[in-house]
Amino acid sequence: MAGNNLSDRKDIRAYFALFLGISALSLTAMFVRWADAPGTISGFYRLFFSSLILIPVVIIRGKKKFQITRNNILFPILGGVFTAFDFAFWNTSVFFTSASNSTLLGNTAPIWIGLVTIFVFREKVPLGFWIGLFLALFGAGMVLGNDLMIHTDLGIGDLMAITAGFFYAGYLLATQFGRKSMDPISYMVVMVISASIFSFIINAILGVPFIGYSSQSWIMFIIMAFISQILGYISITFALGHLPASLVSPTMIAQPILTTLLAIPLLKELPQIFQIIGGIIALAGIFLVHLSNNRKLPLII
Numbered sequence: 001m002a003g004n005n006l007s008d009r010k011d012i013r014a015y016f017a018l019f020l021g022i023s024a025l026s027l028t029a030m031f032v033r034w035a036d037a038p039g040t041i042s043g044f045y046r047l048f049f050s051s052l053i054l055i056p057v058v059i060i061r062g063k064k065k066f067q068i069t070r071n072n073i074l075f076p077i078l079g080g081v082f083t084a085f086d087f088a089f090w091n092t093s094v095f096f097t098s099a100s101n102s103t104l105l106g107n108t109a110p111i112w113i114g115l116v117t118i119f120v121f122r123e124k125v126p127l128g129f130w131i132g133l134f135l136a137l138f139g140a141g142m143v144l145g146n147d148l149m150i151h152t153d154l155g156i157g158d159l160m161a162i163t164a165g166f167f168y169a170g171y172l173l174a175t176q177f178g179r180k181s182m183d184p185i186s187y188m189v190v191m192v193i194s195a196s197i198f199s200f201i202i203n204a205i206l207g208v209p210f211i212g213y214s215s216q217s218w219i220m221f222i223i224m225a226f227i228s229q230i231l232g233y234i235s236i237t238f239a240l241g242h243l244p245a246s247l248v249s250p251t252m253i254a255q256p257i258l259t260t261l262l263a264i265p266l267l268k269e270l271p272q273i274f275q276i277i278g279g280i281i282a283l284a285g286i287f288l289v290h291l292s293n294n295r296k297l298p299l300i301i
Contacts, residue, residue: 014242018251021235026258028228029099030266032091035220038208039095042221043087044199049225051196054189075178076187080194082170087195088202090164096157098269100260101143104279105161107256110289111136112169125292132288135281142278184237192229253287 035042086106093102111133117123143158178187203210239248260279263269271279 011242014239017235018239018243018248021232021239022252022255022258024227024232024235026103026255026262028224028232029094029103029259030262031220031224031228032094033099033267035213035217035224037213037217037221038203039091039093040088040199040203040206041208041210041213042224043084043091044196044203044210045218045221046087046224046229047084047192047196047199049222050192050229053225053230054192057185058189072178072181073190075174076182076190077194079171079174079178079187079191080196081198082167082174083191083195084198084202086164086167086171087199089160089167093157093160093164096160097155098271098275099263099267100256100269100271100279101158101275102161103259104143104256104282105140105158106164106168107252107286108136108140108162108165109169109172110286110292112166113172114289114292116169116173128288129292132285132290132292134285136285136289139278139280139282139285143275143282188233188237253283253290256283 032039032042090102090106093106114125114129114133118125140162175187175191178191182190236248236252256279260271264271
C-alpha cells in the first residue's frame with residue numbers, strides 16, 4: 001500500500017507539472033506582446049536571463065556532474081542555434097497575427113519532424129501520419145486563408161509562425177540525439193547559453209538596439225525567462241520523467257487552445273468562426289502526427 005501511495009503522489013505531481021508547464025508556455029504570446037519590444041530582442045533577453053538563472057545551477061552542481069564532452073557538445077549547440085531562430089521568428093509573428101494563430105502554427109513541429117523522418121532518415125510512417133498531415137495542412141490553410149482575406153500584411157505573421165515551427169522541429173531533432181549522452185540539466189545549460197549567443201548575433205546583424213526599453217519591457221523579459229523558459233521547460237521535463245510520452249506529447253496540443261482562451265480577456269482577441277474551425281482541424285491533424293512521432297522523439301528537453 002505504501003508503494004502505491006508513493007506512486008500516486010508522483011503521478012499527481014507529474015500531472016500538476018504538466019498542467020503548470022502548458023500554462024506557462026501558453027502565456028508566452030501575451031508576455032511578448034506586453035513587452036512592447038522587437039520580437040527578436042524579447043527572444044534574446046528570455047534566453048540571456050535564463051542563462052543567468054542557470055549559472056548558479058552550474059556552480060552548485062559542480063563541473064564533475066555535467067556530462068559534457070567534446071563528442072556530445074555539438075548537439076546542444078545546434079539546438080541553441082535552432083532555438084535562437086525559432087524565438088526570433090515566433091516572437092516577431094506575435095505582432096503580425098493573433099496570439100492563437102502564432103501559437104497554433106508555431107506548434108507544427110511534428111509535421112516537419114515527420115517529413116524529415118521520411119525524406120532524410122528514410123523511415124516508414126504509419127497511415128495516421130499522412131491523415132494527420134493532410135488535416136493539419138488543410139486546417140492551417142484555412143487559418144492562413146482567413147488572415148489573407150482580413151489582414152493587409154498578407155499573412156506574414158502566420159508564415160513567420162510556420163517558419164518558427166520548422167526551427168522548433170530542428171531543436172527537437174537535435175535534442176533527440178543530444179539527450180542520448182547528456183542529462184537534462186547539462187543539455188539545457190549548454191543549449192540556452194548557445195541560443196543566447198546566436199540570438200545576440202541575430203539582433204546585432206539586424207541592428208536591433210539592446211537598451212533603451214521601458215521598465216515594463218524589462219519586467220516582461222525577466223518574466224519570460226522565469227515563467228516561459230525555466231518554469232515551462234523544467235515542468236514539462238519533470239512530467240516526461242514520470243508520465244509516458246504517449247500521454248505528454250498529445251496533451252501539449254492544449255497549449256494553443258489555452259492561449260486562444262487566455263487571449264480573449266488578456267489581449268481582447270476574439271477568434272472568428274472560420275479561424276476556430278480551421279484551428280480545430282489543424283489541432284486534430286497535429287494530434288495524429290504527434291501520436292505517430294512520440295515514440296521516436298522527445299517533446300521537449
